[in-house]
Amino acid sequence: MKASLTTSAIIHATALTFALVSLGAPEPLDVSYSESLPVDLVPIEEFSQIQQGDKNAPKAERAAPVPTTRPDPVENAENFGDNDVDIKAPPMPTAKPSDNESAAAPAKQETPAPVVDDKPTASTEIAKEDTAPPPQEVASLPQPKPEVTPPTPVTEPSPQPETAAQPEEQMPLPDSVPVPAMRPKPEPPKEQAKPAEKPPEKKPETPKAAEKPSDKKIADKKQEVAKASSSKESDFNADEIAALLNKQAPANGGAKRSQQQAALGGKKTTGGSTLSQTELDALKGQVEKNWSLVAGVEGVEGMIVTVTMQLDEAGAIVGRPQVKTNGGTSDAARRMVEGSVVRAVMRSSPFKNLPPEKYDTWSEVVINFDPSGLL
Amino acid sequence: MEQVGLAAATHDVSLWALFMQAGLVVKLVMIGLLGASVWTWAIVIDKYLSFNKARRQFDQFEQVFWSGQSLEELYRTLSDRQNGGLAAIFVAAMREWKKSFERGARSPIGLQMRIDRAMDVTMARESEGYEARLGSLATIGSAGPFIGLFGTVVGIMTSFQAIAGSQSTNLAVVAPGIAEALLATAIGLVAAIPAVVAYNKFTADAGKLSARMEGFADEFSAILSRQIDEKLQTRQAAQ
Incomplete structure (x- = not known):
């Protein structure tokens, strides 16, 4: 009996040692801890029965947008704002009223519009100094102009008079010059860039004596256009594709006036309402x-x-x-x-x-x- | 045990760590069950060897007994040895027979009864030896799971008390305590299952050996009774 007891004890000791070594801690389950998502239960009425109002205003019996400041009423306006023209863009506290409907989001206002306008002109000036014409040539440009077309003012900043002057010159226009008939007002960045650039462009065409190669100018212009368009790339808003085609700064909302206190509501009325x-x-x-x-x-x-x-x-x-x-x-x-x-x-x-x-x-x-x- | 060292930072769930984390009662239960398992296997080994030996001895003795050798001679060779099983029964019967005849027994019936008694006593002693410690196998087999379950219940109770204290129902808090508690049941089952199997096998084996001994005793008793009759007849004829 003693022998078998010893044998049994030895067998147990061996088995236990083996178990302790081989059956170590089981592999911990690989669990990735994910943050719990907060879920709001929202009644469908909050979307299907929205009244136009202000998203950040406190709840009131009647939804109302932020009150407008200008008193003059506009007939049949549907969108709230201080504008003269009824457009769908939301009212901007900073922008001046205009009839321009564009999609630039309010958040984009961190880079103010004037800065965007300056950039192309600055870059063109630097490029010109680097590449070709010395300032004297540019200064001399206006002088031949009066000889050809005396009525046009030399230092006209806006492109409108210049385009008016072009038919008199009877010269073929470059393809890339924007045709103003499409829109009432051309884009501001291009407006600013063109006056600095047009005179040198026109100059080699009219006298034909100057041997300045025009391809350099064209390269310059391409640079400008690229700059101007890239500066607004991130304004994309899929909800307002139509307005997105316009590259101008955002405007000032619609023309419907609101005198009430701002109250909680949606961007637009989606129909329905409850009896108060x-x-x-x-x-x-x-x-x-x-x-x-x-x-x-x-x-x-x-x-x-x-x-x-x-x-x-x-x-x-x-x-x-x-x-x-x-x-x-x-x-x-x-x-x-x-x-x-x-x-x-x-x-x-x-x-x-x-x-x-x-x-x-x-x-x-x-x-x-x-x-x-x-x- | 490198794994233990590495895992200790979070929560160690290896066997040894589980044992060390357990409370005193659970530890005692586990140690007791481990001892029971050692005892079970000791009995199993012992019984296996002794039953094998007994069976072999039975076979050898039966071979010698039925070989036609004279009983006196067989008795003389066996009487100075330590005998077990059939040989012990044979020696006990022969000793009684010798004593009775040396003193000149009168009654054949009394002699027959004395020989039977002597064989019965020896047989009972031998069977007792075969069945010894099978009772503890039965006890371990039936009580082992309950003891393990007791350890588990105590362990789970403790871990629920810990949950109540920590105010957290996170599974990571509950799991180690429950795993440790379940270890007690596992050890109980490890001890009990072989015990039950061995108990069933060895009681059946012991029963077979006892039946064999009884058969031999009856046969030998018949042979002796025939011898008694013959001796009495020769004695009466001589007188």
């Missing part, structure tokens, strides 16, 4: 005025009467109102109250003071009454 509490109370009051309940009826305590009725656009009842009572102690009282409510509702038809623009919401109305309050 005051409107509901007014509706209730009209019914209660016509409701005569026999005094001393027993068993109306805690009774709730729910009336469902269809209304037409004039506020008159369509069909018969449906009445349901809950609570109360006696069936007789319940029946009596139902009858009297139906009579009261029929008598108060047509209902007045209902906002016609919200007809969608009050075409079917559900009102709850507490008859014990009327006794």
